[in-house]
Amino acid sequence: MTAPHVTLVPTPIGNLSDITLRAIEVLKGADAVACEDTRHSGALLHHLGIKKPLVRLDAHTIRDRAGGVLEKYPRLAYVSDAGTPGISDPGAELVEIVLDLGGTVEALPGPTAFVPALVLSGLKIARFTFEGFLPRSGRERRERLAALARREEASVVYESPHRLAETLADLAEACGGARRASVTRELSKLHEETRRGSLSELSALFEQGARGEIVVVVEGRSEPLHEEAVDFEAMARLLADEGRSAREIRALLTQAGLRKNDAYALSLRVTELREQPEE
Structure with missing residues (x-):
């Protein structure tokens, strides 16, 4: 061959x-x-x-x-x-x-949707994370939304017309309604449009959905995280009870703001406890 x-x-x-x-x-x-x-x-x-x-x-x-x-x-x-x-x-x-x-x-270089949407957003985009399509439901969707909400850089999300309203509402809940964002649709077509505002405003604006291919850009977090408010021990034990592996627990603890070395040690400890036979 x-x-x-x-x-x-x-x-x-x-x-x-x-x-x-x-x-x-x-x-x-x-x-x-x-x-x-x-x-x-x-x-x-x-x-x-x-x-x-x-x-x-x-x-x-x-x-x-x-x-x-x-x-x-x-x-x-x-x-x-x-x-x-x-x-x-x-x-x-x-x-x-x-x-x-x-x-x-x-x-080859050429057309793509997320680059013009980023530029049109009016947000700080020197650093950004491309999310693509979010999971449709369940724990994985909640975890991705939580991670997005904690980022300091902008996030780019692709969405379909009939799911736009739900995703904007979920983003507002995860990030806070005041977080700024943009919705760009129908790029390079006759009815191209970019709407900018808070997630609450955009959620209300697109409550009935929208037509066309859609890119949502969400600004990064600007307020400081309050790590002391997170009970990492309880979080780790809950994840272990759900059957998560040490690697998964470590990644989620790190996303939640725990230092990598501490997350590594805690993930090993809770998974080892789970594997110990009951006396």
Whole structure:
């Protein structure tokens, strides 16, 4: 098998004029184009006048099909539905597969949603954390929201139209309603919009949801943390009772503000106590 070479090709997130000349050149020169949705990407190739074999490699098929596709088409271009592949899509998994096969990967610069949303937010963005899509529910969602609320840097969240209202309400509860944020939707399209304000204001504004692809930017925490208010011992014991591993407990204690060395020692202590047989 020839060592595969995959190029991740960013595609427009709205305005088709955002495709780069280099992206068009790579799409024309590839053996085939792999994508998430052949109908969606087929329309883009048709618009560009490019005729290439188009194969589906989405989140459900990439593990089973990627090897065969790469063997048949060793010079492969990969596009997601919109934006830069590898950001909240199967492109990241394809990179792992190609590298495991001894192949090479090239990533072209181009359109992505979170960078313009950050710039448009009006917040301090010298440092930021990309969250992508938050977990939909449960303990993992609560933990991610709590970690986001404690950060000093801005956080970027992707959200779908029908879940926007719930996420803004949850963010307001976790971070406090006064925390500033922005909601950007329909980037590069006719109805592009950025609304800025407190999380309480934005939650009320988008109570009925919104249309289009959405990026939420939340400012970092500015007030000091009060570590003495956190009972780390009780927190660690509760996590151990839930069956968490020492590594998980250590990570969560660190997120809550405990120093790494203390979190390490406490996580080992509570997990060792859990494993001791009762007398």
